[in-house]
Structures are given as structure tokens and as C-alpha cells.
Amino acid sequence: MKNLLALGSMNMSRRKWRGLLAGILALGLAAPLTIARAADVELSKEDAACLKCHDKEGEAKKLENGEVLSLHISTKAYLESRHNETSCEDCHDSIDAKTHGKTKAVIKSKREYSLGMKDSCLTCHKKPATQYQDSVHATMIKEGSDKAPLCSNCHNPHTVKSVKLVTPIAETPCASCHEDIFKAYSGDVHGLERAAKGKIAPLCSDCHKAHDVKAASLGDGVKDACIACHKDAVAEHKDWLPNTERHFAAISCPACHAPTAHRRVNLRLYDGKAGQQVSEKSGVPQFERLAQAADTKNVGLDERALWSMLKEFNQDGVDNKTTLRGRLEVRSGAEAHQLSEKSKAIKDCKTCHQAGAAAFQSVSLTIAGPDGRPLRHGVQKDVLSSLTSMGSVRGFYAIGATRIKLLDYLLVLVLVGSISVPLVHMTVKWMFRRVRAKVEAERRAAASASAGPDSPGDRRASDDASR
Numbered sequence: 001m002k003n004l005l006a007l008g009s010m011n012m013s014r015r016k017w018r019g020l021l022a023g024i025l026a027l028g029l030a031a032p033l034t035i036a037r038a039a040d041v042e043l044s045k046e047d048a049a050c051l052k053c054h055d056k057e058g059e060a061k062k063l064e065n066g067e068v069l070s071l072h073i074s075t076k077a078y079l080e081s082r083h084n085e086t087s088c089e090d091c092h093d094s095i096d097a098k099t100h101g102k103t104k105a106v107i108k109s110k111r112e113y114s115l116g117m118k119d120s121c122l123t124c125h126k127k128p129a130t131q132y133q134d135s136v137h138a139t140m141i142k143e144g145s146d147k148a149p150l151c152s153n154c155h156n157p158h159t160v161k162s163v164k165l166v167t168p169i170a171e172t173p174c175a176s177c178h179e180d181i182f183k184a185y186s187g188d189v190h191g192l193e194r195a196a197k198g199k200i201a202p203l204c205s206d207c208h209k210a211h212d213v214k215a216a217s218l219g220d221g222v223k224d225a226c227i228a229c230h231k232d233a234v235a236e237h238k239d240w241l242p243n244t245e246r247h248f249a250a251i252s253c254p255a256c257h258a259p260t261a262h263r264r265v266n267l268r269l270y271d272g273k274a275g276q277q278v279s280e281k282s283g284v285p286q287f288e289r290l291a292q293a294a295d296t297k298n299v300g301l302d303e304r305a306l307w308s309m310l311k312e313f314n315q316d317g318v319d320n321k322t323t324l325r326g327r328l329e330v331r332s333g334a335e336a337h338q339l340s341e342k343s344k345a346i347k348d349c350k351t352c353h354q355a356g357a358a359a360f361q362s363v364s365l366t367i368a369g370p371d372g373r374p375l376r377h378g379v380q381k382d383v384l385s386s387l388t389s390m391g392s393v394r395g396f397y398a399i400g401a402t403r404i405k406l407l408d409y410l411l412v413l414v415l416v417g418s419i420s421v422p423l424v425h426m427t428v429k430w431m432f433r434r435v436r437a438k439v440e441a442e443r444r445a446a447a448s449a450s451a452g453p454d455s456p457g458d459r460r461a462s463d464d465a466s467r
């Protein structure tokens with residue numbers, strides 16, 4: 001330690017040294033030391049001096065915008081916090097002892113004060129800081145949001161506890177801003193299980209991550225989190241749901257597991273070449289402009305309008321790069337958190353596989369916004385069915401290099417639905433027989449190839465999953 005200190009440049013700030021030391025502590029090199037010292041931490045002289053003025057209940061300051069900033073810092077809570085060995089000045093390094101407390105500082109609002117302090121965490125916590133950088137929350141702040149959380153909105157720096165402790169669900173920092181979702185979550189299978197049994201059941205950050213929070217409908221992050229815990233989920237659905245991977249790719253888990261939720265078809269603009277959802281570039285909004293131009297009466301995009309929008313997105317030379325990918329999902333954020341026990345989940349094929357099914361009555365077109373959250377425009381529901389009757393169907397399909405699978409399937413449904421009832425039954429039977437035969441064949445193939453990675457069954461499965 002001595003050598004290390006001697007090697008250091010003398011003008012390195014105290015904060016940086018503290019940061020380095022904290023880094024070493026965090027690495028666990030000095031873990032026994034921290035444990036031994038945790039019980040008998042004492043305030044440094046400097047910190048005691050700050051707290052002499054600041055550990056006074058009710059002490060507060062009125063800010064420019066009328067808000068009241070409490071100046072009370074509890075010594076007891078500070079000593080019990082994980083920051084008990086961190087000095088006030090590590091974070092408050094711009095305080096001038098000579099004038100502090102004697103003159104009135106001008107502070108516009110709480111948010112402005114927090115923003116001014118936001119970099120104080122970075123020296124000591126590089127990893128969470130880096131993860132946070134690309135999150136939907138941090139991106140929103142860069143775009144000017146005054147509602148998205150900074151580090152200190154989720155962790156009170158003066159009272160922070162170890163994240164290893166199991167805290168009551170209501171104390172998750174996410175609850176304070178996402179109230180509706182928290183309310184729904186607390187009554188669903190996971191919320192109830194979490195409240196009863198602690199950490200085995202997921203809290204917000206187990207499905208969404210804590211720092212690298214991404215827009216929920218972007219990519220497969222949330223679905224992957226479900227499957228990481230429910231390892232047998234795919235296998236268990238295969239027992240009754242044909243083409244499970246395909247269903248999982250086209251239906252969000254809550255669309256079946258929140259049985260009372262309203263559902264909708266989300267047609268997502270998809271970049272076939274890049275293999276991801278198309279996202280709106282920051283500063284050059286074109287989605288809303290194009291959607292409004294194509295839907296001047298604001299009644300929802302019709303088939304031709306949808307087609308002309310796709311054409312616009314395909315203008316930059318790369319042929320048929322942009323396609324639509326359909327996905328069945330629930331309509332509101334709260335509904336995505338009303339998961340119920342498995343016996344209530346939607347199992348009846350007719351819920352979806354029937355002409356005029358309720359699930360397909362609401363349709364929207366989306367693009368990922370600059371922060372990843374979807375920008376939406378309504379689409380007339382007839383678009384799904386009118387595909388059969390109009391001449392432009394072929395053109396519509398030609399736009400996508402890949403075929404639009406959801407529409408594709410709906411096409412079959414509608415065709416089936418528009419003929420006669422007996423035919424429906426026959427066709428459905430025939431279709432499912434085909435599927436069953438395929439599943440059987442795959443099983444047999446998988447068994448005979450002793451489930452090696454090259455067996456046709458496996459290849460198909462991973463093809464499906466990567467769609």
C-alpha cells in the first residue's frame with residue numbers, strides 16, 4: 001500500500017484517491033478489513049463538523065421555484081449506510097468552508113441541484129455508471145427529460161443500504177415513478193411470490209435490469225430474462241403448443257399469461273439487413289411526419305398508406321430492407337404486469353385462430369424512438385383482412401424480402417374464415433394434422449440423431465428462434 005501511495009502523483013485529488021481505495025475495497029481485496037471495520041465506523045472530524053449543522057430535523061431551504069430542500073442528514077442513518085466510510089467531501093467537493101452556510105446559495109430546483117451533483121458517483125462506481133449510460137433513462141435525460149432517474153433518484157447517497165438485503169417490494173426505487181405498473185405487479189404471480197418468499201421471484205430489475213434498462217418491447221431482453229428463470233418453459237409449451245418458437249417470437253409472454261388483458265397486433269418496422277427493429281434517428285423525426293402525411297384524416301393507416309410508408313423507408317437504395325414484423329402483445333404497461341398462475345393462461349387456440357378474433361381488433365404500426373421506446377401510429381384493423389381481397393397484396397408482399405409471417409398466417413385465417421363454416425373446420429383440422437405430423441417427424445428425427453447439434457429438429461428450432 002505504501003509503495004502504491006508513493007508512486008502516485010502528488011497532485012492527484014483526494015477524491016480520486018478515495019475512488020481508487022474504494023475501487024480496491026470493492027474488488028474485495030480488502031474485504032476482511034471492511035467487515036472488521038463496519039461495526040465500529042466513526043465519523044471523521046470533517047464529517048462530524050458538517051453533521052453538527054446538518055443533523056437537525058426540519059432544517060430546510062426554500063428554492064427559487066418554491067420547492068423546499070431538506071438540509072437534514074441523519075448521522076445515524078449515514079453511519080448505518082454503505083457510504084459510512086465515505087466522506088461528505090468526496091461527493092460535495094465544491095463546498096467552500098469559508099463561506100458555506102453563511103451566504104445563501106442560489107438553487108433553482110431540486111432537479112437542478114441533483115443534475116449538478118450527478119457526476120459525483122462516477123469516480124467510485126464505474127461499472128454501474130457505464131451500464132447506465134446506454135439505458136432508456138439516461139438517453140431520455142440526454143434528450144432533455146426532467147423525469148427520468150439519475151443515480152440519486154434510485155439510491156439515496158446518505159442512507160444507501162446493501163443491495164443484497166431483501167427489501168419490501170414497495171421500496172424498490174422503480175415504484176415511485178412507475179406507480180401503475182408497480183400496483184399491477186404487486187398483485188400478480190411474481191409480486192405475491194416475492195412478497196411471501198423474497199428474492200427467488202423477480203422484482204422489476206430482475207426482468208428489466210437495474211442500470212442498463214432498455215425499452216421493454218425492444219429486442220428479446222425481457223423474454224430472455226423469463227426463460228433464464230423458467231428454463232423448461234419452451235419444452236413445457238411444446239407439449240401442447242405446436243411451433244412453440246414461432247409462437248414465442250410472435251406473441252409476448254403477457255399476451256397469454258395476463259388473460260384479462262386487452263391485446264393488439266403491433267406491426268413493427270424491421271430492418272432485415274441489420275436484423276433489428278428500425279429506429280428513428282435522434283433529431284431527424286420522419287415516422288410521425290410520414291404517418292401523418294399518409295393518414296391525413298387521422299383514422300388509422302389503411303393498406304395503401306402502409307404500403308407507401310414502407311416504400312419511403314425503403315428509399316435508400318438497399319432493396320426491400322425494411323419489412324413489417326407482426327407481434328401480438330398487450331395494450332398497456334400495467335397489463336404486462338398482471339401475470340397470473342398457469343391454470344388461467346390462454347390455451348384455447350380459438351382465442352386467436354378464428355376469423356374476427358378479439359385479439360386482432362386493434363392494430364398499430366411502430367418504430368423504435370430515439371430512446372428505444374416505441375412511437376406508434378394506428379392502423380385500420382381491416383388491413384389484416386383486406387390483404388386477401390385487394391390486388392395490392394402481391395405488391396405488399398413483394399416489399400418484404402422476408403415474408404410477413406404474422407400477416408401471412410392471418411391471411412390463411414381470413415381466407416379460411418371467409419369461406420364456409422364446415423370448410424373452416426376441415427381446413428383447421430388438416431392444418432393441425434400437418435403440424436402434428438411435422439412435430440412427430442421432428443421428434444423421430446431428433447431421437448434417431450440422438451439430439452446432436454446437427455439434427456434437423458435442432459436446426460429448425462434455432463432457425464425459428466432467430467427469426
Ligand code: HEC
Pocket residue numbers: 047050051054069070071072073078083086087088089090091092113114115117118120152153157158
Ligand atoms: C456518495 C456521495 C455523497 C456523500 C458521501 C454525501 N453526499 Fe450529500 N448529496 C449527494 C448528492 C448526489 C446529493 C443530491 C441529492 C439528490 O440528488 O437527491 C446530496 C445532497 C445533499 C444535501 C442537500 C439535501 C438533500 O438531501 O438533497 C445535503 C445537506 C447534503 N448532501 C449533505 C451531506 C453531508 C453532511 C454529508 C456527509 C455526512 C454528505 N452529504 C455526504 C451525495 C453525497
Ligand code: HEC
Pocket residue numbers: 046047049050051052053054061071088089092095100101102103104105106
Ligand atoms: C455552520 C453550519 C454548517 C456547516 C458546518 C455545514 N453546513 Fe452545509 N449548509 C448550512 C446552511 C445554513 C445551508 C443552507 C445555505 C443556503 O441557504 O444556501 C447549508 C447548505 C448545504 C447544502 C445544500 C446545497 C448548498 O450548497 O447550499 C449542502 C449540500 C451542504 N450544506 C453540505 C455540507 C457539507 C458537506 C458540509 C461539511 C463539509 C457542510 N454542509 C457544513 C450550514 C452548514
Ligand code: HEC
Pocket residue numbers: 018019022025026082083085086087090091120121122123124125151152155157160161162163164
Ligand atoms: C468516494 C467513493 C464513493 C463515491 C463518490 C460514491 N460511492 Fe457508493 N459506495 C462506495 C463504497 C466504498 C461503498 C461500499 C462498498 C461497495 O459496496 O462497493 C459504496 C456502496 C454503494 C452502494 C451499495 C452497493 C451495495 O450493495 O453494497 C450504492 C447503491 C452506491 N454506493 C451508490 C452510490 C451513488 C448513487 C453515488 C453518487 C451519489 C455513490 N455511490 C458515490 C464508495 C463511493
Ligand code: HEC
Pocket residue numbers: 121122125127128129130132137149150151152153154155163173174205210211
Ligand atoms: C432506475 C433506478 C436506478 C438507477 C438510475 C441507478 N441504479 Fe444503481 N441499482 C438499482 C437497483 C434496483 C439495484 C439493485 C440491483 C440488484 O439487486 O441486482 C442497483 C444496484 C447498484 C449498485 C450495487 C450493485 C452493482 O451493480 O454494483 C451500485 C454500486 C449502484 N447501483 C450504483 C449506481 C450508480 C453509480 C448509478 C448512476 C450511474 C445508479 N446506480 C443508477 C437501481 C438504479
Ligand code: HEC
Pocket residue numbers: 174175178181182185190202203204205206207208216217222252253254329332333334336337
Ligand atoms: C416478470 C418480469 C417482469 C417484472 C418483474 C417486471 N416487468 Fe416490466 N415488463 C415486463 C414485460 C414482459 C413487459 C412487456 C414487454 C413487451 O412489450 O414485450 C414489461 C413492460 C414494462 C414497461 C413498459 C410499459 C409500456 O408502456 O410499454 C415498464 C415501464 C416496466 N415494464 C416497468 C416495470 C417496473 C417498474 C416493474 C416493477 C414494479 C416491472 N416492470 C416488473 C416484464 C416484467
Ligand code: HEC
Pocket residue numbers: 136137147148149150153154173174175176177178204205208209210213214215216217373374
Ligand atoms: C425518477 C423516476 C423513475 C424511476 C425511479 C424509474 N423510472 Fe423507468 N422511466 C421513467 C420515465 C419518466 C420513463 C418514460 C415514460 C414511461 O415510459 O413510463 C421511464 C421509462 C422506463 C422504461 C421504458 C418504457 C417502455 O416503453 O419500454 C422501462 C422499461 C423502465 N422505465 C423501467 C424502470 C425500472 C426497472 C426502474 C427501477 C430499476 C425504473 N424504471 C425507475 C422514470 C423512472
Ligand code: HEC
Pocket residue numbers: 223226227230233236237241247248251252253254255256257342343345346347
Ligand atoms: C399461446 C399462449 C402462451 C404463450 C405465448 C406463452 N405461454 Fe406460458 N403457458 C401458457 C399456458 C396455457 C400454460 C399452462 C399450460 C398447462 O396447462 O400446464 C403456460 C405455462 C407456463 C409456465 C408454467 C410452466 C409449468 O408447467 O410449470 C411458465 C413458467 C410459462 N408458461 C412461461 C412463459 C413464458 C416465459 C413465455 C414467453 C416466452 C410464455 N409462457 C408464453 C400459454 C402461453
Ligand code: HEC
Pocket residue numbers: 189190193200201202203206207222223225226227229230253254257339340341342343
Ligand atoms: C428471477 C426469476 C424469475 C423471472 C425472471 C421470471 N419468473 Fe416467473 N416465476 C418465478 C417464480 C419463483 C415463480 C413462482 C414459483 C413457480 O410457480 O414457479 C414464478 C411463477 C411464474 C408463473 C406462474 C406459474 C404457475 O405455476 O402458475 C408464470 C406464468 C410465470 N412465472 C411467467 C413468467 C414470465 C412470463 C416471465 C417474464 C416476463 C417470468 N415469469 C420471469 C421466477 C421468475
Ligand code: HEC
Pocket residue numbers: 240241242243246247250251255256328346347348349350351352353359405406409431432435
Ligand atoms: C394468443 C394467440 C394464439 C394462441 C392462443 C394460439 N396461437 Fe397459433 N399462432 C398465433 C400467431 C400470432 C401465429 C403466427 C405466428 C407467425 O408465424 O409469425 C400463430 C401460428 C400458428 C401456426 C402456424 C405456424 C406456421 O408454421 O406457420 C399454427 C399451426 C398454430 N399457430 C397452431 C396453434 C394451436 C394448435 C394453438 C392451440 C393449442 C394455437 N396455435 C394457439 C397466435 C396464437
